[in-house]
Amino acid sequence: MNSAKYVLGKALRMISLLIALCLVSFILVKNSPIDPVQAYIGADMMRVSEEQRELIAENWGLDKPPIEQFFSWAGAIVQGDFGTSMIYREPVIEVIGQRFAASLALMGVAWVLSGIFGFLMGIIAGMNRGKLIDRAIKWYCLTLAATPTFWLGLILLIIFAVWLGWFPIGMGVPVGVLSEHVSISEKLYHLILPALTLSIVGVANIALHTRQKLLDVLESDYVLFARANGESGLGLVWQHGVRNIALPAVTLQFASFSELFGGSVLAEQVFSYPGLGQATVSAGLRGDVPLLLGIVLISAIFVFSGNLIGDIICSVVDPRIKEDRSSV
Amino acid sequence: MNVLTDPENAIGSGSLHFKLNRRQKTLIITGLCSALLIGIILAAQLMSNAGIATNFSQQNLAPSWSHPFGTDWLGRDMFTRTIKGLAISIQIGLLASSVSVVIALVLGMCAATMGEKVDAIISWLVDLFMGVPHLVALVLIAVVLGGGAKGVIIGVALTHWPSLTRVIRAEVMQVRSSQYVLVSRHLGRSRWWIASRHILPHLLPQFFVGLILIFPHAILHEASITFLGFGLSPHLPAIGVILSESMGYLAAGMWWLAFFPGLSLLIIVRAFDVIGDNLRMLLDPHRAHE
Numbered sequence: 001m002n003s004a005k006y007v008l009g010k011a012l013r014m015i016s017l018l019i020a021l022c023l024v025s026f027i028l029v030k031n032s033p034i035d036p037v038q039a040y041i042g043a044d045m046m047r048v049s050e051e052q053r054e055l056i057a058e059n060w061g062l063d064k065p066p067i068e069q070f071f072s073w074a075g076a077i078v079q080g081d082f083g084t085s086m087i088y089r090e091p092v093i094e095v096i097g098q099r100f101a102a103s104l105a106l107m108g109v110a111w112v113l114s115g116i117f118g119f120l121m122g123i124i125a126g127m128n129r130g131k132l133i134d135r136a137i138k139w140y141c142l143t144l145a146a147t148p149t150f151w152l153g154l155i156l157l158i159i160f161a162v163w164l165g166w167f168p169i170g171m172g173v174p175v176g177v178l179s180e181h182v183s184i185s186e187k188l189y190h191l192i193l194p195a196l197t198l199s200i201v202g203v204a205n206i207a208l209h210t211r212q213k214l215l216d217v218l219e220s221d222y223v224l225f226a227r228a229n230g231e232s233g234l235g236l237v238w239q240h241g242v243r244n245i246a247l248p249a250v251t252l253q254f255a256s257f258s259e260l261f262g263g264s265v266l267a268e269q270v271f272s273y274p275g276l277g278q279a280t281v282s283a284g285l286r287g288d289v290p291l292l293l294g295i296v297l298i299s300a301i302f303v304f305s306g307n308l309i310g311d312i313i314c315s316v317v318d319p320r321i322k323e324d325r326s327s328v
Numbered sequence: 329m330n331v332l333t334d335p336e337n338a339i340g341s342g343s344l345h346f347k348l349n350r351r352q353k354t355l356i357i358t359g360l361c362s363a364l365l366i367g368i369i370l371a372a373q374l375m376s377n378a379g380i381a382t383n384f385s386q387q388n389l390a391p392s393w394s395h396p397f398g399t400d401w402l403g404r405d406m407f408t409r410t411i412k413g414l415a416i417s418i419q420i421g422l423l424a425s426s427v428s429v430v431i432a433l434v435l436g437m438c439a440a441t442m443g444e445k446v447d448a449i450i451s452w453l454v455d456l457f458m459g460v461p462h463l464v465a466l467v468l469i470a471v472v473l474g475g476g477a478k479g480v481i482i483g484v485a486l487t488h489w490p491s492l493t494r495v496i497r498a499e500v501m502q503v504r505s506s507q508y509v510l511v512s513r514h515l516g517r518s519r520w521w522i523a524s525r526h527i528l529p530h531l532l533p534q535f536f537v538g539l540i541l542i543f544p545h546a547i548l549h550e551a552s553i554t555f556l557g558f559g560l561s562p563h564l565p566a567i568g569v570i571l572s573e574s575m576g577y578l579a580a581g582m583w584w585l586a587f588f589p590g591l592s593l594l595i596i597v598r599a600f601d602v603i604g605d606n607l608r609m610l611l612d613p614h615r616a617h618e
Contacts, residue, residue, distance in 0.1 A: 017452070148593055149552070150555050151594070162581060261461035292471065295464065296464055303459050303461060
């Protein structure tokens with residue numbers, strides 16, 4: 001009962017944040033130097049007369065006051081109509097849908113791999129505190145945290161695509177093949193390098209966090225007691241450590257959606273992977289306002305849902321959190 | 329395996345006679361990292377622009393003694409370009425993170441001292457800014473401001489305050505409820521007196537450490553957004569520009585165009601990290617004796 005109320009509160013907060021986000025991004029774009037008519041016409045600039053421009057502007061309601069424009073835009077969004085993308089000439093929701101599926105595959109693989117390996121590395125480092133392997137893992141993680149994602153991508157590209165020739169340089173699908181005809185194995189093949197980049201970068205945070213948590217647990221009284229009872233090594237960590245550190249690690253991993261999305265924008269740009277990140281960059285560079293606004297909202301929903309899922313898992317699984325909250 | 333006797337301490341006390349203690353070591357490392365950063369800014373000022381001028385007799389050279397980072401397709405010396413690019417990144421990072429830290433300080437203080445309503449509003453704002461993926465927010469701000477250095481600086485400054493705001497809020501809350509502040513209040517000291525004499529001195533280290541720890545993020549985000557094409561103009565020798573230009577030449581085997589500039593950026597970011605962590609350790613009384 002309590003946790004249901006808690007989750008409901010979180011969801012309401014998320015909705016209020018989304019409404020505010022709509023308002024803020026609308027105001028920002030409204031005051032930007034981008035002329036939507038200009039962006040729409042693009043290369044046909046010479047063939048479109050002044051009257052035709054005005055017709056387009058009138059058709060889109062650009063002559064109405066900004067508040068009216070905001071409400072008609074927001075009303076359409078609530079019904080799931082994000083408008084038409086100017087560069088893809090397709091409904092924004094369809095562009096985002098197709099691209100998000102590709103990005104989700106990329107981010108999903110990286111998320112699972114970095115979660116598992118990061119957690120294991122954290123445990124190994126924590127169990128061997130101060131030894132060579134602990135220091136090596138710590139050094140590796142801190143260095144990764146300072147590494148520009150796109151540079152790591154470039155280095156992998158140089159090694160595996162240019163030197164070893166194992167992968168093609170760029171291109172999400174083979175040249176000259178329609179996207180419907182691309183087989184799953186080909187898609188997977190093109191997924192490997194960007195996913196590897198994101199996984200390598202994603203390990204750092206979770207490993208350092210898990211290591212610290214494990215050190216805290218190992219210093220606790222109940223571990224001292226367990227040691228006095230003769231428990232040691234992996235058995236001790238499994239019985240008393242992992243149970244206590246798994247939950248914060250899961251929450252942290254769900255809270256990392258924001259960085260994951262940012263990383264995928266960079267990785268997709270380096271490897272020309274046709275995902276949402278690449279669409280973000282083209283939308284921004286070519287002034288495709290409807291698509292850019294759509295991506296801002298969708299990516300925010302993505303991040304919020306990550307946090308919400310983390311919170312729900314925590315409040316359902318961990319009885320202490322429920323108690324904490326009722327006492328506050 | 330015995331984790332209870334801390335091996336780090338054990339090593340430290342056993343070898344005290346012929347090794348520097350941890351505090352001295354920390355100070356030396358911090359000094360070296362700072363010297364590196366100052367050296368880069370000075371070197372960028374002193375280097376002549378001859379190295380980055382187009383020179384077709386020196387095209388596409390692999391790294392050598394006269395061109396340690398190689399040259400590009402226009403014969404420009406990559407070492408000079410990298411150093412100048414790093415100096416630009418450091419300056420932009422410093423400007424943007426200073427603004428961020430000031431925002432964080434003001435909002436954190438307000439959240440902790442101006443009552444529940446203000447606190448709720450500020451924490452809602454923090455959630456709002458943390459909700460949009462960082463890079464997407466940067467792209468949106470850069471696009472709205474029409475790109476360029478202005479777009480990058482404002483974008484980075486406006487998006488890096490939320491986490492530090494939380495830290496400062498928690499810190500102020502803690503100091504405010506401590507014994508000596510309560511005593512001081514009962515002795516009739518004004519709010520301003522307490523804020524300026526009791527709370528602010530505690531925040532100064534947070535302020536400087538926060539500044540240095542935001543720095544690496546600021547530099548990396550500046551480079552990323554420039555790499556994507558929203559940031560600094562292609563005429564500047566910024567690291568993001570260098571790396572995005574290099575993409576067209578990697579297939580031709582010119583690995584040095586990407587490898588060295590990126591590695592230098594990594595080293596700079598890491599140096600800032602080390603300085604920030606060490607300063608925090610030296611300034612924090614609870615951890616100063618570690």
